[in-house]
Each structure stands twice: as C-alpha cells, then as structure tokens.
Amino acid sequence: MKILCLHGKGTSGRIFKSQTGICTASSLHNHQLTWIASLRSKLETVIPEFEFDFVDGPQPSSPAPDTPLFYEPPHYAFYEGTDISAIRAGHKWLRGTLERNGPYDGVLMFSQGCALVSSYMLYQQWYEPNAPPPFHFAMFICGGVPITALKDLGVHVSKEVEDLDARTKKQLLEKTTAEVTRDRWQLTDYASVVRRAQFDSDDCFGLNLNKIPAELKIRIPTVHVFGEKDPRLPASIQLAGLCDPYIRKVYNHGGGHEIPRAKDISEELAQLLQWCAIRGTWPGQDTMHR
Template identity: 50%
Template sequence: MEILCLHGDSQDKKILQSELVPLLSRLQSSNQNILFEFVNGPLQYSNSTVDNSPSPEPRSYKFYNAEDVEDIRKAGEWLATKIDRDGPYDGVLAVSQGAAVVSSFLLYRQWYEHELPPAFKFAIFISGSIPLKVLKDLGVPVSNEAENVVAEAKLQRDRALGPLPAHTSKARRAVYNSDDCFGLNLNRIPLELKIRIPTVHVWGENDPLFPASVQLTGLCDPYIRKIQIHKGSHEIPRDGEGLSELVSLIDWCIQRGTWPGQTQL
C-alpha cells in the first residue's frame, strides 16, 4: 500500500517527512506494508533575499502562487501527471495548501471525468480547505457569508491571531448543519461535487483558518468521514493523546477505503 504525501505552502517534502516521523512510525509498526512517498510541489523559490549569496537559504516549494482557478487547475494537472507517471496510489495525506490542491483535483475529476475511477481510495486532510473560487468555477452557489468567513479567517492568520470568537461559537453547528456550513448550503450541492471516498479531517481548535477546514469537511460524505480537533493551531498533532487518536483514525480510513465493497459504491 502506498500513500502520497503533499506538504503545505512554502515547505518541502523533507520538512513534512520530519514532522510526520512519530505518526508514520506508529502506522508502520502496525502495518509494515504501508509506504509513504513524499513529493515537492512543482513551484520552487528561494527564501534568500540576496542574489548570488554564497550561502543561499534552503529552497522551498508550493503548488500554486495565487489562490485562483487557473493556478489551482495547473496544480491539479501536475498532480494528475504525477499519479499517471508514478502511481497508482492507494491514498493521499495532504497538509494545508497540499490539501487544497487534492480536494480541488478530486472535485474537478468527479465533475469533468466522471467515467474515471477515483484517483485515491481514501484521503487524510490536515489543516485542509477547499478554495471557494474552485466551487464557484464548478457552479456551486457560494454565499457572501461563506466568502466573508474565509476572508475574516485569513485576516486573523495574517495578524497572527487566533480564531474569531464568532467562528468558534458557530463551529459545532457548522460541522453538522447542512443548511449553513459557515455559509455553504450543502443541500444545494449535487453529489457529483462532494468527495465520496473515506476521509479524515484534522484541524486545531486554535487555528484561525479552521472554518475553511469545516467547509471542506462538509463537502465529504458524512457517513465515511472522521474528524479530529486537536489543541494546537495550523499544525500536525504530535502530543501523545492527539497522535494516538490520529493513528486510530487513519487506520480506520485505510481499512474503510480498501474494503472491497467501497469500490462498488
């Protein structure tokens, strides 16, 4: 079994691999057949501000520069090429910007290439999101409220602040209310534009961007998804309790995604 791992914005595969060492070692101890492939995003840039520096800063990578439809679709084309060339992969584990690419890719594929099988049997989204511009490009009705929530969340992040109290107070209702998932009416979105493979969604209760993770969660089949809310922020849980819970959820996701009956749904 092989799982593709995609990092966040301005990181690289080595950083993600080091952050996931405790998690991966636990997963592989119970299933030695699991392999993880880490990949750098297609866009490379240097953090160095000095040209021709004798000691340049380590290179960082991203999957797109701007969160617009054209750039995100190009990232999706890169991912499709990666799967065709080096796959197939059983599952995907994606963090932050990597998760935005994967969720967008899955929805575009389901809508425009519905005759193809799912690209992955399961997905783990850590601090994930679905770009609202992608939903609008696919014809999904996106309210001003949904856009305002994401804009407010990004402003909190840019100010290095925690989540807005208004978002926190609405969190539980947003997860389970199909009429109002932070502004998205999930009942008005067709099944073809919802992710229908088993998923795990992980976010921190102190992450100002968590409403975007809730929106992505709402677009996944509620009967084959699991949620973990940890004590941290925009990060991978690494404490003992949080790590044990995440291992259990990923084990469930792998088993559910590879269940023979799942491919017939």
C-alpha cells in the same frame, strides 16, 4: 500500500516528512514516538507493506509564516495565488505526478495540499464522472477547498463566505488565532457549532451544503484533522461537510494551523489513518457511493 504525502505552501516534502515524524524504523531513537512507529504497529497485521511518498510542489515559494527557522530552503508551493488558472495548473501537475509515480492507495495532506487534492477530486467527479477516484482514502490536516474552485464549479458562494475566507487567510499570515469565527457564530460552544455545520447544513460557516449536488461531494473514506485555534477552522469544516458523512471522521487536535506532535495526539492520528486505510480498501468500496 502506497500513500502520497503533500505539504503546505511554503514548505517541502522533506519538511512535511519531518513535521509528521514519519521515518524509517531504523532511525527511531530515544523512544521517540512517530506516526510511522505507531501506524506500523497497528497496520502490520492487516496490511503487510506500505510506503509514504513525500514530494515537493512544482513552484518555488517563500517560506510559510509559521515555518521554523531551522527548516532550511528550498520551499515550494503547488500553486501561487488563488485564481482558478493557478489552481488548475496545480491540478495538471498532480495528474502528472499520479501518472508517473502512482497508483497511490491513499493521500495524506496539510493545508495547501488539502486544497489541491480536494479541488482536484471535485473537478474529476464533475467532468469525469465515470473515472475511478485517484485515491481510496484521504487524511486532510488543517485545509479546505479553495472558494474560487467551488465558484468555478457552479456552487453558490455568498459574499459572507468570501469575506470570511479572505479574513481567515489574512489572520493566518498574521499568525493570529481563531477570533475570526467568534463575530457571527459566537463559539462559546464551538464544538456544537462545528458538529452541526458538518451535517447537510444550510449554514456551514455561511456555505449552504444542502444546495451542493451529490456530484460535488467526495465519496471516499476521509479523516479531517483541525485545530480549534486555527484561523482556517471554517475551511476545514466546510471540506468535512463536502465529504460523505458515513465514511468520514473528524478530529480536533486542539491547536492552531499546525501538524500536532504530542504523543497522545500522534497515537490518535495513527488510529484514524488506520481506520481510513482499512475502510478505503474494503472490497466493494470503489463501487459504493457513486
């Protein structure tokens, strides 16, 4: 089983590998808990071989605002800016990567990696409806679909959604927390708002999921990991709402725009990735939900 791993903007494959703690078994020491250690113990009896492929984005980039100083350059991005031509150029690079290094069974992503893959899959489903999906399963961590991609695909995006998207991106750059969602949705009970927004909602943080056609809903098993303090929380939940609710799981790691490293959370994520990998490779999965 081969899993493509895509980092966030302003980091790299090497940094993403370090952030997730995915390494070879021989490098474990001092009882360090890593995703791979937990994942291997859970999957080895079901899936005998698996491989994580960490790649660098094609564009040199300045370091992300939240990248620790001990992560040395170079830093990369999959695309720069938010215009559709840049995103589509990222899609071209991804297609080339899949052709050269694939096929892949699954994909594990953080932040801009999520934006790249989710939008790529939606474009493929819309323009190549008979093509098989590029992956059998996906885990999205703190990321959403670019609003410009949704608009280009014909989805109605209100000014409210665009303003919220711009505001959360600004807060992320300024390293502030998710107060952005408290002005309208009053997240005193944010969990119920998040839960309600995922299921065919006409108000998923301003996006009407009921008016989006089935061709623009991702139909492979997915896991969506978000942090309640992440300014980009709305984008993560909107992406979850664009995936099949019957083969989807959502997990709140409790923090901000980050890859969680705590032992108990790592174990939960390993279990979620296990579920997603097994569900995505069930016989008949490729022909379901089309």
